[in-house]
Amino acid sequence: MHTTMQTILRINGREARLDHDPRITLLDALRERLGLTGTKKGCDQGQCGACTVLIDGRRVLSCFSLVAAVEGEVTTIEGLSGEDGPLHPMQQAFLDRDAYQCGYCTPGQIMSAIACVTEGHAGSPDEIREYMSGNLCRCAAYPKIVEAVQQAAPHMRGETA
Amino acid sequence: MPTLIGQPTPRIDGRAKVTGRASYASDEPVANPAHAFLLTSFIARGRITGFDFAEAKAVPGVLDILTHESVGSEAKPPKQASGGPTTTTMEDDQVWHDGQIIGIVLADTYEAAREAGFRVRVHYAAETPAASFDAAGAERERRDDGEHQDYAIGDAEGALGAAEVTLQAAYATPTQHHNPIELFTTTCAWENGNLTIWEPSQFVYGLRANVAGQLGIPPERVRVISKFVGGAFGSKGGATARTAWIAVAARRLGRPVKLVATRDQGFTIATYRAETRHRIRLGATRDGRLTALVHEGTEVTSRPSRYNVSGNETTARLYACPNILTRVDIVHADRNTPGFMRAPPETPYMFALESAVDELAEKLRLDPIELRRRNDAKTDPVSGLPFAGRRLMACFDEGAARFGWADRNPRAGSMRDGEWLVGLGCASAVYETNIAACAARVSLRPNGTARVEVAGHDIGTGAYTVVAITAADRLGLDASVIDVAMGDTTLPAAPLAAGSSHTASLANAVAAACEMVRDRLARAATTRNAGPLAGRDPGTLRLVDSCLTAPDGVAEPLSDAVSRLSPGVVEAFAENIPDGAPPDAMGKLHAGTNPILRGYKRSDVAAYAFGAQFVEVRVHARTREIRVSRMLGAFAAGNIVNPIAAHSQYMGGMIWGLSAALLEKTELDDSAARYVNDNLSEYHIPVCADVRDVEVMMLPDDDDRANPLGIKGLGEIGIVGMNAAIANAVHHATGRRIRELPIRIEDLL
Ligand code: FES
Ligand code: FES
Numbered sequence: 081m082h083t084t085m086q087t088i089l090r091i092n093g094r095e096a097r098l099d100h101d102p103r104i105t106l107l108d109a110l111r112e113r114l115g116l117t118g119t120k121k122g123c124d125q126g127q128c129g130a131c132t133v134l135i136d137g138r139r140v141l142s143c144f145s146l147v148a149a150v151e152g153e154v155t156t157i158e159g160l161s162g163e164d165g166p167l168h169p170m171q172q173a174f175l176d177r178d179a180y181q182c183g184y185c186t187p188g189q190i191m192s193a194i195a196c197v198t199e200g201h202a203g204s205p206d207e208i209r210e211y212m213s214g215n216l217c218r219c220a221a222y223p224k225i226v227e228a229v230q231q232a233a234p235h236m237r238g239e240t241a
Numbered sequence: 242m243p244t245l246i247g248q249p250t251p252r253i254d255g256r257a258k259v260t261g262r263a264s265y266a267s268d269e270p271v272a273n274p275a276h277a278f279l280l281t282s283f284i285a286r287g288r289i290t291g292f293d294f295a296e297a298k299a300v301p302g303v304l305d306i307l308t309h310e311s312v313g314s315e316a317k318p319p320k321q322a323s324g325g326p327t328t329t330t331m332e333d334d335q336v337w338h339d340g341q342i343i344g345i346v347l348a349d350t351y352e353a354a355r356e357a358g359f360r361v362r363v364h365y366a367a368e369t370p371a372a373s374f375d376a377a378g379a380e381r382e383r384r385d386d387g388e389h390q391d392y393a394i395g396d397a398e399g400a401l402g403a404a405e406v407t408l409q410a411a412y413a414t415p416t417q418h419h420n421p422i423e424l425f426t427t428t429c430a431w432e433n434g435n436l437t438i439w440e441p442s443q444f445v446y447g448l449r450a451n452v453a454g455q456l457g458i459p460p461e462r463v464r465v466i467s468k469f470v471g472g473a474f475g476s477k478g479g480a481t482a483r484t485a486w487i488a489v490a491a492r493r494l495g496r497p498v499k500l501v502a503t504r505d506q507g508f509t510i511a512t513y514r515a516e517t518r519h520r521i522r523l524g525a526t527r528d529g530r531l532t533a534l535v536h537e538g539t540e541v542t543s544r545p546s547r548y549n550v551s552g553n554e555t556t557a558r559l560y561a562c563p564n565i566l567t568r569v570d571i572v573h574a575d576r577n578t579p580g581f582m583r584a585p586p587e588t589p590y591m592f593a594l595e596s597a598v599d600e601l602a603e604k605l606r607l608d609p610i611e612l613r614r615r616n617d618a619k620t621d622p623v624s625g626l627p628f629a630g631r632r633l634m635a636c637f638d639e640g641a642a643r644f645g646w647a648d649r650n651p652r653a654g655s656m657r658d659g660e661w662l663v664g665l666g667c668a669s670a671v672y673e674t675n676i677a678a679c680a681a682r683v684s685l686r687p688n689g690t691a692r693v694e695v696a697g698h699d700i701g702t703g704a705y706t707v708v709a710i711t712a713a714d715r716l717g718l719d720a721s722v723i724d725v726a727m728g729d730t731t732l733p734a735a736p737l738a739a740g741s742s743h744t745a746s747l748a749n750a751v752a753a754a755c756e757m758v759r760d761r762l763a764r765a766a767t768t769r770n771a772g773p774l775a776g777r778d779p780g781t782l783r784l785v786d787s788c789l790t791a792p793d794g795v796a797e798p799l800s801d802a803v804s805r806l807s808p809g810v811v812e813a814f815a816e817n818i819p820d821g822a823p824p825d826a827m828g829k830l831h832a833g834t835n836p837i838l839r840g841y842k843r844s845d846v847a848a849y850a851f852g853a854q855f856v857e858v859r860v861h862a863r864t865r866e867i868r869v870s871r872m873l874g875a876f877a878a879g880n881i882v883n884p885i886a887a888h889s890q891y892m893g894g895m896i897w898g899l900s901a902a903l904l905e906k907t908e909l910d911d912s913a914a915r916y917v918n919d920n921l922s923e924y925h926i927p928v929c930a931d932v933r934d935v936e937v938m939m940l941p942d943d944d945d946r947a948n949p950l951g952i953k954g955l956g957e958i959g960i961v962g963m964n965a966a967i968a969n970a971v972h973h974a975t976g977r978r979i980r981e982l983p984i985r986i987e988d989l990l
Contacts, residue, residue, distance in 0.1 A: 103352040112351065117268035118261020120471070122422040123504045127921040130422050157261035171259040175251060178885050181893055182701030183258030184423045184471025190259060213928035216921060218422050218472045219701050220896035221889060222932040 087147050091116070092159030098147065106150055107131045107142035118157035118187045122216070129215030132188040139195040157187035160194075169235035170194050173228035181219035189215045193229045194236070202233040245714035246748075246950070249885045253720065254469075254705045263469045266439040267426035267501055274428065275304055277487060277500040278354035280344035280361055281509060282336045285370035285914035286575040289334040289343060293362035297346065300360060302353030307490055308344040309333050315489045316455045319480035322447075322737075322835065323388060324548025327578040330482040336365065337544055338577045339915040340509025342482055345490055347498060370575035370914035373416075373516060373541055381539075384569040389551035392623055395564035397524075400533035404524025407533075408601045412521065412593040413981040414964075415906035416541075416916075417514040418507070419582050420924060423471020425481070425507050429488040430497035435462050436488055442467040442728075443478040443698050444737040449730045450833020451480035456488060460831070468728040473700040474897075475581035476511050478739050483510055505919040512580025513907065515541040515548075519593035524564075529607050529615045531562040538590060539570045543578040547571060552590025554841060558623050558849075559594065559671055560616040565623070575914045581739060583897055584957035587672060588964065592902075595668035595965030596980065599972070608651065609667060609969070610637050610853075621847035629846040630944035630953075632877035633669060636853035640875030640938060641667075644855040653976040661859040661868075664974025670852035670962035673840035674879065674953040676819045677736035678826035679750035683712060684812040685758050687803040689787045690722040693754075697727045697747045698738035701893075702956055703886025704747060710882055711748040711950075715755030717784035717799070733814060734827065737835040741850075741954030744882055748950055750817035757813035759784050762802045769805065773797050819948060821845065846946045850878035850953040854895070854962035858970040865989040867971065869899050871934045872963070877942035879953025884939065891937040891959040898963020900927050903983050 089096045089109070096114055107124070110116040110133075119142055122130030126144040133142045136152035160168040167175065170193050180186040192215045196202050201211035208229045209222075217225065257263040282289075294306055309331045321327050328337035331344065344361065348354035371378035384391075401407060428439040436458070442448045445465040453460040470477060483500060491498040502510055517540050524533030536553040553567035582588075602609040617634050620627055641647070649665045650656055656663040681695040693712045699705045709723040716723075726732055736746050763779035766772055766789055773795050774782060781792050788796040803811050818826045819838050826836035840848035857871040872895050881887045904925040908917040918924045945951045964982060971989070972978045979988050 101350055101352045103356075104350075108351060111268075115270065116261075117264070120265075120422070121267075121424060121501060123424075123921050125504065125920060125922075127504075128422055157259075161260060167256070167259065174259045175255040178252065178255075178889050180255075180258055180701075181703075181886075181889050182421070182423070182470060182472040183254075183263050184265065184421070184469075186258050187261045209930040209932075213930045216422060216926060216928065218420060218474070218926060219889075220893040220900075220927065220932070222896065222927070222929045223892065223935050224889065225929060 085148060089150060089154060091154040092156060100147055102148055104147050105143050106145040106147050109147045110142060110156060116156050116158055120184055120187060129192060130185050130188040132191040132215065134191055134195060137198060139192050157190060170232040173232035177224045177228040177231060179221050179224040179228040181221055185215060185217045189217065189225055196229060197233045197236050202229050205230065245710050245720060246882050247880065247884065250706055250710050250720050250883050252703055252706045252886060253709050253725065254699065265423060265469045265471050266428065266441045266467055269428065269439045269466065271428055271430055271497040271499065274497040274499040275347050275349060275494055276351040276354045277490060277498050278346045278358040279342050279502055279506055280346065280358055281506055282339060282341045282343050284336055284365045284367040285339040287336050287365050287367040289336065289363060290366050291364040297357040297360040300353055300357040302349040303357045304347045304349065304494060306344060306346050306361065312489050316485035319451045319455055319482060321546065321578065322479050324542065324546040326545040328543050328545060331486055338509065338575055339913065340506065342486065342510055345486055347490055347494060372909050372911045372914035373574055374518065374572050376574060376911065380573040381570055384547065384549055384571050389549065389554060389569065391569065392557050392565050392567045394623065397533045397535050397564040397566035400564035401522055401524040404532050405527045406525045406604060408523045408597060408604060410521055410597055410600060410980060412519040412596060414517045414589040414592055415982055416516045416909065417582060417901065417905045418907050418924060419474040419476035420921065420926065421472025421474060421476060424504060425483065425502045425511055426500060427484050427487045428497060428499045429491040431492055438463065438465045438484060440465065440467060440484060441470040441477050443473050443700055443739055444835065445696050445728060445730050446734050446830060447737060447833045447835065448480050448484065452485050452488060455485040465730045466728065467698065470698060470700040474583045475585065475739060478581055478737055479512065481511050504921060508916045508919040509577050512578060514582035515579035517589040521593050521597040523597055523601050525601060525605065529605050529612050531560055531616050533564045534562045535566045536594060537568045539572060541572050541574055541576065543576050544573050546578040548579055550586040552586030555587050555671060556590050556594040558621050558841065558847065559669060561618040562622055584672060584961050587961040588901060591961050592964035592982065595962060596968050599965065599969040600978065610641060613637065613669060624847060626847045629674065629848040629946035630942050631851060632940055632942050633851040635940055636851055636875040636877055639940060640853040640855055640873055643938060644873045646855065653973050660862050662862055662974040664858045664970040666966045666970030666973055667853060667855045668962035668965035668969060670854050670958050672741055672850050672958040672961055674848035674850055674947045675740040675742035675837050675839050676745040676749065676948050677742055677835060677837040678818045678822055678830055679735045679746040680733035680814065680816045680827065681750040681754045682733050682812065682814045683751065683754040683758055684810045685716060685803060686810050687800045689718060689799050691716055691718060692724045693751055694726045694732045695735050695747055695750065696730055696732040697735040697743060699727060700738055702743065702890060703883055704743060706886060707744050707882045708747055708751055711751045712755055715752055715784065716758065717786055717788065734830045736830060736837065740837060741956045742837060745948050745952040745954055748882060748952055749948055750815060752950060753817045754813045754815035757815055758811055761806060761811060762789055765805050766797060766802055848947045850876065850955065850958050852876035852958050852962060854966045856966040856970045858967060858974055860971065860974045860989060865986045867903055867984065867986065869933065869967065873936040874959060875938040875940060876955065876958060877940040878955040878958060879942050879947055880951040881939055882952065887939065887955055888937050890956050892935050894957060894959020895935055895963055896927055896932055897960040899967065901960065901982060902964045902967035906983050
C-alpha cells in the first residue's frame with residue numbers, strides 16, 4: 081500500500097497543495113514538506129505541546145493531526161508576524177518576560193497562550209497555570225510564561241474589541 | 242567606569258525564538274534527505290542471531306537497512322568524556338542493554354522508514370539481564386582513584402566512636418532522564434569527502450573530533466553545526482553512537498540522511514542520571530560541631546563503563562570537619578552508560594548530606610541554619626586552601642530574612658493552614674567554579690558595529706547574549722550592534738558547555754580578544770603624530786560610548802580610531818588559557834577533549850559558588866497530596882553577566898529540584914532491565930500548574946581569584962540544595978523523614 085493523495089492546506093493565509101503519503105501528520109508536513117520549521121516535534125505522541133498550531137483559532141496538536149483530515153485555516157508561529165515587522169503581543173510578551181530559555185517549546189507555548197486568551201481562560205494566574213499545563217517546558221520557564229500571558233491578554237483583548 | 246556586565250539585557254536571540262526562526266539542528270534545510278528510523282534491541286543482554294528483512298524491504302520507499310552485518314566495521318564507538326569504555330552498538334552482534342541501536346532503516350520518507358522499522362524481525366540469543374543494584378549478576382567494584390578520589394582525612398572511624406552525638410542514615414536517588422523537549426536528532430551530508438553534521442550539541446569541537454576518529458578521517462573534513470539547542474542539561478555533551486552511523490548511511494546512499502529519534506529511543510541511545518545509594522555517618526559535639534563525616538556512595542553504570550559522579554568530592558568540602566572519610570563503589574548492570582545530568586555529582590550526594598545535616602540538627606535541637614553556621618568552613622577542609630569567596634552564611638541570613646524563616650515553629654507537624662500541613666525546610670547549595678580554555682575572534686567595523694565568532698553553545702543559557710554583552714562592554718558599544726556567531730566548528734574553538742563553566746570560558750576569551758582590539762587601536766592612536774590622543778599612554782585609553790577615550794575625557798570617535806588602522810575592520814583572535822590549566826589546553830580542545838580547570842583541583846584556591854535554598858511545602862492532611870507553595874534561593878555565584886537570563890537559569894534549576902524531589906523517576910522493569918515509563922506522560926516533569934512562587938536572590942560576590950572577570954557560573958547550583966530542602970520541609974510538615982527520592986503520596990500515608 082503506497083498511495084499518494086492530494087490535500088489543499090490553508091496555512092498562514094496561503095494555500096499549499098500537497099501530494100502526500102496518507103500517513104503524514106500535519107507536523108511532519110509543515111516541517112519536512114513546507115519549510116515551516118517553527119512548529120516543533122517534542123514527542124510525536126500528543127504529550128508535550130511543542131507542535132501546537134491553531135486551526136480556525138483553536139489549539140491543535142499537529143503531531144496528532146493527519147494532513148488528510150485537516151479542515152480549516154492553519155496558523156503557525158510563522159504566521160503571527162512578518163520578518164521585521166512588529167511582533168504579535170504574545171510574542172512580545174514572551175520576549176519581554178524572558179519566558180523561555182532554550183526556546184524549543186516556545187512556538188507551541190505562544191500558540192497555546194494565544195488560544196488561552198481567546199478562549200477566555202486567562203482571567204487569573206491560577207487559571208492561566210491550569211490552561212497552559214498542556215505545554216511542557218523542560219527549561220521550566222513557567223512563572224514567566226504566566227507573566228507573559230498576563231501581559232499580553234489585555235493587549236489582545238484591546239485589539240479585538 | 243559604567244559597565245554593561247551585570248546590566249539586565251534582553252536576549253539578542255529572543256526575536257528568533259519567539260518567531261520560530263531560530264534554527265535548531267533538525268530545522269536546517271538539506272536537499273532531498275533520506276529519512277532514518279533506528280532499530281533498537283528488545284533484549285538487554287545477549288547476541289543477535291539474525292534478521293528477517295523480507296517484510297520490511299517490501300515497504301515502498303525503503304532504500305536500505307543497515308546492521309552490523311553490512312556496516313559493522315565502518316565506525317568505531319565514540320570516546321566517552323568520563324569513565325573509559327562504553328557499550329557498542331552496530332559494531333557486532335552483542336547486545337549490552339535494552340534499546341541499543343542495532344540497525345537503521347533508510348527510506349524516502351519518515352513514514353516509510355518507520356513502518357519498515359516495525360516490520361523487521363530480529364532473532365536473539367538472550368541471556369538474563371541484571372537491571373540494577375540488587376540483581377543477580379550485577380558486579381560491584383570499588384572505584385579506583387583516578388578521575389575521582391576518595392578522601393581519608395584524620396581518623397573518621399575513631400572520631401565517630403568518640404563522638405558525643407552520632408547520626409547514621411541511608412539515602413537513595415532514582416534513575417532520571419534529561420528529557421529535553423528537543424529530540425535527539427542528527428542530519429549528515431557529504432560533499433567531496435567532507436562531512437557536515439547538524440546535531441544539537443553542547444560541544445561541537447568534541448563531536449567533530451569524535452566522529453572523525455570513529456570514521457577514521459581527519460577532523461578538518463568534518464563540520465558540526467548546532468546554532469540552537471532545544472535543551473540539553475548534559476544529554477548533548479558527549480558524542481553518542483548514532484552520529485557516526487548516520488554519517489555512514491549518508492555516505493552509502495550518496496544522499497543526506499536525517500534522523501529524528503523518537504522520544505522512547507532517547508531513553509536508551511543517550512545518557513541518563515543513574516540511581517545512587519548513600520550511607521552517611523556524622524559525629525558531632527553536643528553543641529553542634531562536626532567531628533566526623535563519612536559519606537559512602539554506590540552508583541550504577543553499564544557493564545564496560547566505570548562512569549560515576551563521586552559527589553562526595555563536594556560533600557567532603559562543605560563543612561569544617563577534622564575527620565573525613567569517603568568511598569564510592571560502582572555496580573555494573575546491563576544498562577546503557579549513564580552520563581552528565583544537571584549538577585551530576587551534587588544533585589544526588591547533596592540530597593544525602595543535606596538531609597543528614599537536617600536530621601542531626603533535629604537530634605541536637607538546633608536550628609538547621611545555626612548548625613550550618615557552627616560548621617561554616619574557613620578553608621577547604623580537604624586541601625586547606627582558601628575559598629575564592631564563600632558567602633554561604635550570607636546567603637542563609639539574607640535568604641532566611643526574606644523567606645520568613647524566623648516564623649517557623651521548629652516542631653515538626655506544628656504548622657497548619659486549614660486542611661494543609663505546612664512545612665518549611667532549607668539546605669545549602671554549592672557548585673564548583675570551573676573554566677576552560679577557549680578561543681574567540683572579534684571584528685570591529687568603522688561604523689561602530691562588531692562581530693564576535695566563537696564555537697560556543699547556547700543551550701538556553703543565554704550564551705549569545707553573554708558574548709554580546711561582554712564584547713559591547715569592552716568595545717564601548719551597545720549589545721544590540723554586536724553580531725554573534727556560535728555553534729559551528731568553522732568558528733574559533735570553544736569548550737564543552739557544561740559544568741556551569743561556559744559563561745566564564747566564553748566571556749574571558751571574548752574579553753581577551755576585545756582587549757587586543759583596544760590595545761591595537763590605542764597604540765596606533767598614541768604613536769602616530771596626528772589625532773587628539775597622540776603621545777598618550779596607550780594603556781590608559783578605554784573604549785567607551787563609541788569613542789577611544791583618555792582618563793581626562795579627551796576622546797576620538799571610534800570610526801577615526803578604526804580607520805587609522807584599516808579601511809575595513811580591525812580584527813583580533815585570542816586564545817584564553819586560564820591560569821592553572823595545562824599549557825596544551827588549546828591542543829586538547831582541537832582534539833575534542835574538554836580542557837576544563839575544576840574549582841577543586843586548583844593549587845591556589847578552592848573555587849565554588851554557594852547558595853541557601855528555602856522551601857515551603859503543603860501536605861494535605863487527608864490525601865497527602867504534596868504541593869510546593871514557595872521556593873526561595875539566595876545565591877552568591879560570582880559576577881552576574883546578565884541578570885535576566887541568570888534569573889531564568891536559577892529559577893529553572895530550582896524547578897528541576899522540585900521535579901527531582903517529587904516527580905521524576907525512570908521506572909525499571911527488573912526482569913527485562915527495561916525502562917518502562919519512556920514517554921513524557923509517564924515520566925513526570927512539572928507542568929505550569931505545579932509551580933507557584935519562585936524567588937531568586939543574587940548576592941554580590943566579586944572575587945577575581947575565581948577568574949579575571951570573577952564569573953562563577955550558575956546553570957547548575959539552582960538544583961543542588963532543592964532535593965534536601967524539600968525532603969526537610971516534608972519532614973517539618975509531617976514528621977516523616979523520607980530518605981529515598983522521589984517523595985510521593987504513598988510515602989506519607
Ligand atoms: S510533538 Fe505533538 S504533543 Fe509533543
Ligand atoms: S524553553 Fe526550553 S523547553 Fe521551554
